[in-house]
Amino acid sequence: MTLYKSSAMQLRKLILLYILLGFALQFFGAYSVHTFQRLLDSIPSSTGLGQMGGPLLLYGATLAICALLSYAAEYPETALPRSLMEKLKLAALSRISRMDYQAYRNLGTGELIQTIENGAHAGTGIVHRFYLRIFYELLPAMLFSMLFIGLYSPTILLVVAGGYVIVFVVTRLLLRYLYAVKESLLANQEKLSRYSVRGFMELVVFRLNRRYKREIDKLNGTVDDIVRQNVQIRMVHESFFTLFEILVILIKLAVLALGIRDVAAGHSTIGVTLALLLLIDKVYSPIAIFNVLYVDFKLDKLTYDRFERYMNAPSDPNLEQGTPVTQLRGEIVFDQVSFGYGEKAGSVTSESKDAAGDDSSREVAGSLLLRDVSFTIPAGASVAIVGLSGSGKSTLVKLMLGLLKKDSGHLTLDGIDIDKLHLDSLYAHLSYISQDAPVFDDTLRGNLVFDEKAEDEQLMTILDDVLLGDKVRSLPEGLDTPVGERGMKLSGGEKQRLAFARVLAQGREMVILDEPVSALDNITERRIMELVLERFHDRTLIIVAHRLHAIRSVDCILLMRGGQLIDQGRFDELLERSAYFRELWSKDGAEREAGECVS
Numbered sequence: 001m002t003l004y005k006s007s008a009m010q011l012r013k014l015i016l017l018y019i020l021l022g023f024a025l026q027f028f029g030a031y032s033v034h035t036f037q038r039l040l041d042s043i044p045s046s047t048g049l050g051q052m053g054g055p056l057l058l059y060g061a062t063l064a065i066c067a068l069l070s071y072a073a074e075y076p077e078t079a080l081p082r083s084l085m086e087k088l089k090l091a092a093l094s095r096i097s098r099m100d101y102q103a104y105r106n107l108g109t110g111e112l113i114q115t116i117e118n119g120a121h122a123g124t125g126i127v128h129r130f131y132l133r134i135f136y137e138l139l140p141a142m143l144f145s146m147l148f149i150g151l152y153s154p155t156i157l158l159v160v161a162g163g164y165v166i167v168f169v170v171t172r173l174l175l176r177y178l179y180a181v182k183e184s185l186l187a188n189q190e191k192l193s194r195y196s197v198r199g200f201m202e203l204v205v206f207r208l209n210r211r212y213k214r215e216i217d218k219l220n221g222t223v224d225d226i227v228r229q230n231v232q233i234r235m236v237h238e239s240f241f242t243l244f245e246i247l248v249i250l251i252k253l254a255v256l257a258l259g260i261r262d263v264a265a266g267h268s269t270i271g272v273t274l275a276l277l278l279l280i281d282k283v284y285s286p287i288a289i290f291n292v293l294y295v296d297f298k299l300d301k302l303t304y305d306r307f308e309r310y311m312n313a314p315s316d317p318n319l320e321q322g323t324p325v326t327q328l329r330g331e332i333v334f335d336q337v338s339f340g341y342g343e344k345a346g347s348v349t350s351e352s353k354d355a356a357g358d359d360s361s362r363e364v365a366g367s368l369l370l371r372d373v374s375f376t377i378p379a380g381a382s383v384a385i386v387g388l389s390g391s392g393k394s395t396l397v398k399l400m401l402g403l404l405k406k407d408s409g410h411l412t413l414d415g416i417d418i419d420k421l422h423l424d425s426l427y428a429h430l431s432y433i434s435q436d437a438p439v440f441d442d443t444l445r446g447n448l449v450f451d452e453k454a455e456d457e458q459l460m461t462i463l464d465d466v467l468l469g470d471k472v473r474s475l476p477e478g479l480d481t482p483v484g485e486r487g488m489k490l491s492g493g494e495k496q497r498l499a500f501a502r503v504l505a506q507g508r509e510m511v512i513l514d515e516p517v518s519a520l521d522n523i524t525e526r527r528i529m530e531l532v533l534e535r536f537h538d539r540t541l542i543i544v545a546h547r548l549h550a551i552r553s554v555d556c557i558l559l560m561r562g563g564q565l566i567d568q569g570r571f572d573e574l575l576e577r578s579a580y581f582r583e584l585w586s587k588d589g590a591e592r593e594a595g596e597c598v599s
Contacts, residue, residue: 002308003095004123007087011080015132018076022136025069030144032062033278041271073136081128088120095311098320101403102341103313112310114193119307122300130297138286138293145283152272152279156255160283163251167287170243174236174295181236185229192222233299244288251284252277318402322422328429328509329379329414330540332400337409339395340368369395370563372409377556379414382533382541384551386584387560393544394435396560397514400542401432430510437499437516439487444472445479447487447498448505462504465531466497467524493520500528510540517550525550548585557581 001009008015039055046052096104150157259273370392377383385393398404399411402423411418413426439447448459459479463469471494475481487495496516503511511532517525529550533541545551552571559567559574559581567578574581 003088003091003311004084004127004304007084007091007123008127010087011083014076014080018073018080018132019135021069021073021076023140025066025073026137026140027144028062028066028069029141030148030279030282032059032066033275033282034148035059035062037271037275040274041269080132081124084124084127085120088123089116092116092120092311095315098315100314100316101398107310107313111193114189115307115310118189118303119310122303122307125300126297126304130293130300133293134290138290141282141286145279149276149279149283152276156258156276159251159254160280163247163284163287166247167244167291177236181229181232185226185233188222188226188229192219192226241288241292244291248280248284252280255280316423318419318421318423320424322420323416324422324425325429326425328426330377330510331379331414332377332540333410333412334373334375335410337370337373337399337406337411338368339370339399339404339407368407368563373565375558375565375568377540377542380538380540381556382537382543382554384543384545384554384557385560386545386548386551386557388584391560392563393560394514397512397542397544400512402426429508430512431503431506431508432512433499433503433514433516435515435518437496439483439490439495439498441483441485443480443482444498447483448502454505459505462501465504466501466528468494468497468501493524496520497524497528500532504535511536512542514544515546517547
């Protein structure tokens, strides 16, 4: 089921009310024309206003009912589009929450945001501006108007049907042109969003590299294309209205001519002729509206299909199924694990994998990022992963987290293959800080505990531990201070310390830190790393480290190079026997001395 259908199903009671109000409103609207005709035709035979009281009251009551029904329909008319729009966005967020990590990495942030915005607007248009508009207004208006036209004149009813055919043919011709224009327009909008978002979000990089002028010049042509294509679509819409208006005028002239003939011959009345003219407006207005809506529907469908293609990216089934993790000891075993980002050629399905057993593997077209990696991390151990950039350190971590899926080998957590674990339950037992230590557009409190309850005193103690307490106390709003989008009101070091505070507040059984101290000075880094090692000394602690002096006291160090584990052991052991490790240590010492000189 598409997202817009599932979102509409959640609002089915409100939708049913809206449609019933529409049928009632259109019936009384058509009936008001009939009562007006009877009132008009009764004038010649009446002797005064008193004799006209009944028809006048009936006509007035009909108009009053229409007014009340129109007011009652305002609630669903306002609530439905807003509800649909927001539910579609939430549904998109829900899909992303289950999306396979590799598929998510392939989505550009700016393009994704624009696609979701366009898709939610288009999905709302499909449901509310097309389907609901048909059942609320167009279909009942046509049915009731044609019913009364047929009662007055079957001949005129045939003329109306002929006009439908003409309108349908014209619409088909216009749509062929509009598809091509809309497709190009969407591509240009997404391009503009993709390139402008990076300029909005990376001010410092773009300013210092003098990129803004070139980016703006590059996008000027795209902006001109977007404006031109929007104008083209608008002009095609307006050309349809013009042609349609001419068609309705011709039909009205034909009805008027027939009416004059029948009135002169005594076969009809002026009231009937006037009623027919009014009903033709009622029966053709929906056709005009429908054809414009149909064009918009097809264009919205084009937009929405792009949105669905994004949302139908592969999901990670282990987020919702698998063996639940109720307690985590933290023993991790890699056995001949390989991984590559290349296209999977001959991927096995879950059924064939089960049939083949755990030894099944997937061929990888392209170079491997990890090759035949094997090691064991005992429960409660502290382990560092070190190596040059690109050696596979972060990839190892993402495999441990279940974000990436191994191509071959075995990876178990507490003796269970990670591909068979219910990952969402696993994440309740571990804490993770990535390289960029993300901070959210929330308050300091919200970034520490999300929606969990915690005493201010407890949070301030944790902030003191990471050397942020004095900073927070100096802020007028304290823990309730907003940090801005992506934590822009905080320095790089403050963001990393806040991320450490979150880990300490969570106090979970396993902690994974992926180069989390890059923005900290040496003194602060040493203080925080000593605190983390002390606080989590009896729990599994994994640290991806660039600065080696911070991990001298861990239980074991895994030494990575070129996607392979080339050695492992304690700090002093590796320093004694590994030239590669000594090279890393020397480089770290030189960088540390340089940093101290700058300080």
